[in-house]
Amino acid sequence: MSNVLVIAEHLDGALNASTARTVSAALALSPEAIDVAVLAADPSAVAAEAAKISGVTRVRAVANPANAHPIAQVLAPQVAELAKDYSHVFLPSTTFGKDLAPCVAALLGVAQVSDLMAVEGPHVFKRPIYAGNAIITVEAPADQVVVATVRTASWPEAARDGGAPVEAASISATLPTHTRFVGLAQGKSDRPDLQSARRVVSGGRGVGSKENFDIIYKLADKLGAAVGASRAAVDAGYVPNELQVGQTGKIIAPELYLAVGISGAIQHLTGIKDAGTIVAINKDPDAPIFEIADVGLVGDLFTLLPELEAAL
Missing domain, CATH: 3.40.50.620 (HUPs)
Structure with missing residues (x-):
């Protein structure tokens, strides 16, 4: 046994x-x-x-x-x-x-x-x-x-x-001395933890800039959701890398995943395949993210997100 x-x-x-x-x-x-x-x-x-x-x-x-x-x-x-x-x-x-x-x-x-x-x-x-x-x-x-x-x-x-x-439990193992704790640098947020959140709102390259990412944060706060990002958004400097979702980021399985301005590279899709409901907003109707999305909305995120936020 x-x-x-x-x-x-x-x-x-x-x-x-x-x-x-x-x-x-x-x-x-x-x-x-x-x-x-x-x-x-x-x-x-x-x-x-x-x-x-x-x-x-x-x-x-x-x-x-x-x-x-x-x-x-x-x-x-x-x-x-x-x-x-x-x-x-x-x-x-x-x-x-x-x-x-x-x-x-x-x-x-x-x-x-x-x-x-x-x-x-x-x-x-x-x-x-x-x-x-x-x-x-x-x-x-x-x-x-x-x-x-x-x-x-x-x-x-x-x-x-x-x-x-x-x-x-009593442990007698000899512990190494060549490795020591120096400090911990981490982002502080009142939002839920990305890996355990029930709802996640993620932004991609389509958000356009670090300043524009505020629109993602506002929607996430309305939903009580965590914030994520694609690798493209992280590489562009819009958000820190601890928010990256995907093969080289965090693998998550929220009940609701809202992908905004994310085209849907295979590396990103790897990180969200187990999500309960995937909602995609993108102005490109041929974006790969729509192939796996349960709900897809084609349009300009800067027009649609304020409307969605107002409705919420």
């Missing part, structure tokens, strides 16, 4: 929704047990949140001042030590998971499975390739620990009606 260790993603004492999605992937294995590991300077608050996720057997809290910041080189030896008790180690395929998982896999001497989107068996999984245009089936060695990142856009959040026990 399988037993799975899910590594919790958290920041500022709050559990990221990606953890509940990763637990959903673990449940697809029908394992004997699913444990969630919370590594932090003080893991108590996050561990209490993780304990509520349905399907979790127990939460293992690893308290260490060195875990105050999510540095992969510091966390990896601790995760690798915990992993010796498990058949599978799952992490979300977010910036956090993509940073940490390769370090864990290397320490365990195994190959990593990336972007797991479906479970076919204990060691057989499906994952996307070629910007999501093809799905391949991969088989991990049955005699090794499976270290995998979970494509969170492909899995629903597990319910929050559980009550797993929280246990303190």
